[in-house]
Amino acid sequence: MERTLCIIKPDAVKKNVQGNIIRMISENGFRIIGMRLIKLTSEQAGKFYAIHKERPFFKDLVEFMTSGACIPIALERENAVAEWRKLIGATDPAEAEEGTIRKLFANSKSENAVHGSDSVENGKIEVGFFFPESEII
Numbered sequence: 001m002e003r004t005l006c007i008i009k010p011d012a013v014k015k016n017v018q019g020n021i022i023r024m025i026s027e028n029g030f031r032i033i034g035m036r037l038i039k040l041t042s043e044q045a046g047k048f049y050a051i052h053k054e055r056p057f058f059k060d061l062v063e064f065m066t067s068g069a070c071i072p073i074a075l076e077r078e079n080a081v082a083e084w085r086k087l088i089g090a091t092d093p094a095e096a097e098e099g100t101i102r103k104l105f106a107n108s109k110s111e112n113a114v115h116g117s118d119s120v121e122n123g124k125i126e127v128g129f130f131f132p133e134s135e136i137i
């Protein structure tokens with residue numbers, strides 16, 4: 001069974017739509033195998049998004065991700081990475097398909113409600129970032 005990482009980002013937690021997102025997770029065949037409520041430090045956010053550290057939006061991204069509580073959720077299902085990316089929609093909500101989580105709940109390309117791993121390999125690594133194997137349900 002494949003794993004992917006969801007993070008309900010601070011904009012979505014502030015809007016109080018985490019319940020809507022968790023319902024969509026369950027209704028779309030994902031199994032929740034780990035879930036936490038956490039306020040990231042700048043060090044944690046910078047490490048998680050290290051791949052983007054040379055990008056012009058990196059500083060804003062770290063500031064945004066540390067601006068409030070996040071809910072990392074480890075997900076499992078067949079084809080989890082691709083299925084989760086499909087359900088969340090494009091990075092920019094203006095380009096996201098109708099009915100996707102970002103179309104429904106994102107504010108903008110930066111404050112875009114949820115994270116999704118971009119490959120099977122990164123799905124494993126990112127789940128491990130928040131959930132040690134001994135805590136996976």
Ligand code: ADP
Binds near residue numbers: 109110
């Ligand atoms: P995704 O989250 O869809 O995989 P990326 O990996 O490209 O997107 O970017 C990571 C996160 O950085 C995005 O979800 C978004 O919060 C932020 N981001 C990406 N591109 C931009 C941008 N051009 N301007 C501001 N923030 C951005």
Ligand code: MG
Binds near residue numbers: 116117118
């Ligand atoms: Mg990405």
